[in-house]
Amino acid sequence: MSNPARQLAQQQSDSSTMTSAKIVVAGGFGAGKTTFVGSVSEIVPLTTEAMMTDASTGIDDLAATPDKQATTVAMDFGRVSLDEDLILYLFGTPGQQRFWFMWDDLVRGAIGAVVLADTRRLADSFAPVDFFEDRGLPYVVGLNAFDGVLRHEVDDVREALSVEPSVPIIRCDARDRESTKQSLITLVEYAMKQWVAMNESGHR
Amino acid sequence: MSAQSLSQRMPTQVIPALPERDSASADDAAMVRPYMLTGGRTRAKYPLELETMVSVKEGVPFDGTCDRIEHRAIVEACPAPRSVAEIAVKLGMPLGVARVLVSDAADAGHVTVHRTMSGTDGAEAHLLLMERVLSGLRRL
């Protein structure tokens, strides 16, 4: 093709090695996941339908019985370019237990997760917390103070969620870019600390 | 159910040969049912995570010459390096299907699948990645 702009874009697209990283944003319906992702993303959060994964017989079943509807779940994600060759993807996903089949895909290789908790509906955070605990994925809890008021003190939340003292629980406002940025920084710092602790104890 | 038993019941190549066209849109691809596009294949060869980056290989034109419309659709979805998740959205396809198509396009030599550091490398690489992400976030 003779279009110079396209050719340039094309050269750029393959001239260097790209690296990507992933952070999961979990929480109940209306907890602020899409808002959180959107506040730092350079693209409007995209929604994709994640189908049951190959491993859980999704495509096989679909191919065998084409009329059968695959179980899908909407998942938002956003992109943050951190360097010329480094892109961070944020994946927001509903935390219901019945969607756990697709969570393995989400957490594989992830740096960690932010569990957004609406202090009015703390129970919505139980499933994601359980899941990340089970998989050993570092996570922090972000308390989204909706009307500016925290209905529970951080300590009460920690107790309600039975979250260990080492797990950071932070206040956040998903609408605010700086707040979101700070939550992500807290998570990555915590994940690195966890990594070091695990490696020193000879776990990996 | 194994891929083996599946392929016994399904022809391996379901897609009819299509006439050459100057450009193919994602709509073309979307018209064909996803399970047909994958030709009954169920597993991607490359480790394709949601965040795995894909870019068009140097010298592959953005439109025209890929002979399979689903390869063209993949190429057109990547004007710059894109993640598998973004490609799935662009194509309007479920992730599992997008994975197989990306894998096929890579086999055909149209696209490069970048290594996903977080998924395929060891712990050291993961720490290095976290360090880079952290300083990147601080610079934001």
Ligand SMILES: Nc1nc2c(ncn2[C@@H]2O[C@H](COP(=O)(O)OP(=O)(O)O)[C@@H](O)[C@H]2O)c(=O)[nH]1
């Ligand atoms: N006051 C306040 N409202 C928020 C906050 N985060 C999200 N919202 C609002 O809550 C609603 C649900 O947020 P959304 O991001 O769609 O939640 P999701 O279902 O978890 O994706 C939207 O109307 C947001 O504008 C927050 O931190 N503070």
Ligand SMILES: [Mg+2]
């Ligand atoms: Mg949402």
